[in-house]
Structure formats: C-alpha cells, structure tokens
Amino acid sequence: MIVKGLLVASMVLCSSLALGAEMTEEKKQDLRAEIDTQTQEILNELYEVTPGAESHIANAAGYAVFSNFGMKILFAGGGSGKGLALNNKTGERTYMKMLEIQAGFGFGIKKFKLVWVFIDSADFNSFVNAGWEFGAQATAAAVLGDEGAAMQGAMPVSPGVWLYQLSGDGLALELTAKSTRYYKNEDLN
Numbered sequence: 001m002i003v004k005g006l007l008v009a010s011m012v013l014c015s016s017l018a019l020g021a022e023m024t025e026e027k028k029q030d031l032r033a034e035i036d037t038q039t040q041e042i043l044n045e046l047y048e049v050t051p052g053a054e055s056h057i058a059n060a061a062g063y064a065v066f067s068n069f070g071m072k073i074l075f076a077g078g079g080s081g082k083g084l085a086l087n088n089k090t091g092e093r094t095y096m097k098m099l100e101i102q103a104g105f106g107f108g109i110k111k112f113k114l115v116w117v118f119i120d121s122a123d124f125n126s127f128v129n130a131g132w133e134f135g136a137q138a139t140a141a142a143v144l145g146d147e148g149a150a151m152q153g154a155m156p157v158s159p160g161v162w163l164y165q166l167s168g169d170g171l172a173l174e175l176t177a178k179s180t181r182y183y184k185n186e187d188l189n
Contacts, residue, residue: 023187032188035095039065039084042113046164053164056154057117062087062124064116064182066098082185083114085128089121094128095188100180112167119160131183 023031042065047054057063066083079100086093118124154162 028188032095035082035084035188038067038082042067042115042166045113045166046115049166050154050164053115053154056162057115058088060088060117060119060124061121062089062118062128064096064114064118064127066096066114066116066182068098068100068112068114081114083182085116085124087121087124087128095185096128096182097185098180098182112165115164115166116157117154117162117164119162123158123161127182128184131181 043057062085064083064085066081068079068081079098081098081100083096083098084093085096116127118127154164157163
C-alpha cells in the first residue's frame with residue numbers, strides 16, 4: 001500500500017514538472033489557435049444574442065474575450081480562464097489569463113464567457129499591460145444616456161468600460177466576476 005502511494009505521488013510530481021517545462025513553439029502556436037477559435041465562437045454567440053454588440057465592439061478602442069470555468073464547494077471556490085485582448089486601433093493581439101477566487105457558502109460548477117469592451121485606449125492599455133484585479137457582483141440591465149441602445153445587454157464596469165457575460169443560456173444579467181485577476185499570458189506573447 002505504501003509503495004502504491006509513493007508511486008502515485010511520484011507520478012503526480014513528474015507530471016507537475018513536465019507541465020512546468022518550457023513550451024515548444026508548436027505547442028504555443030496550437031494554444032494561440034485554440035484561443036483565436038474560442039474568441040471567434042464567443043463573439044459569434046454574442047452577436048447572435050445581442051446584435052448591437054458587433055458595432056459596439058467595432059467602434060471601441062479595444063476589447064477582450066475570455067472563457068472561464070469555475071467551481072465552488074462549501075466556503076471556497078475559484079476558477080480560471082484564458083482569453084485574447086485585441087486593440088482595434090493597432091490590430092495588436094495579447095493572449096491573457098484570468099484567475100478567480102470566491103468566498104462564501106455554496107456548491108456548483110459554472111462555465112461562462114466574458115467580453116470586455118473598452119471605449120478608451122487608456123483603459124484598454126491598462127487592462128492589458130498592468131493587469132486588472134476586479135472585485136464586484138452586480139445584477140442589472142444597463143442603460144446610460146445615449147449609449148443605452150448601443151450597449152443593450154452590456155453592464156457598465158466603470159466609465160467607458162462595458163462587460164457582456166454569456167452563460168450556457170445566452171446573455172447573463174448577473175455579473176459574477178468576483179475577485180478576478182486578469183493578466184498577460186507570458187508563455188504565449
């Protein structure tokens with residue numbers, strides 16, 4: 001029994017070391033292609049559910065698209081995701097990661113997709129280059145002045161920053177990005 005336990009522990013350690021090893025260029029290209037495909041699928045889904053989102057995103061300084069998988073068991077939970085930030089002015093693409101931590105009682109598994117829209121280049125650049133830590137929970141359908149029709153289905157996060165959230169059922173009206181950190185994926189950029 002002890003030998004079996006040591007064997008399992010050794011296999012886990014070796015697997016962990018292998019995962020931490022330098023990624024080959026071929027693997028990096030495969031991961032970039034996977035994220036590019038995922039990004040387009042999420043945008044297509046958003047445009048189908050919220051047709052006005054396409055012009056909103058096209059007219060923004062930039063946007064970022066993420067897919068997240070999270071789990072909560074008892075008093076703790078978390079999630080992770082990957083995504084792509086695109087600068088509409090320069091065409092530059094930045095591959096990113098997200099990490100989410102949740103506290104409070106609950107059970108569940110949730111998969112959702114986020115599309116961040118940045119009206120201002122400064123906000124977009126801050127998101128991409130400095131990373132963001134985001135901690136909020138809101139439930140709302142947002143309409144702000146003249147932008148309301150163009151932003152239908154998006155929630156304001158701060159002035160000039162909007163967020164669309166898609167769940168398995170389409171557009172979600174609840175923002176669940178709690179204690180989430182967004183940062184560059186150094187392996188893919």
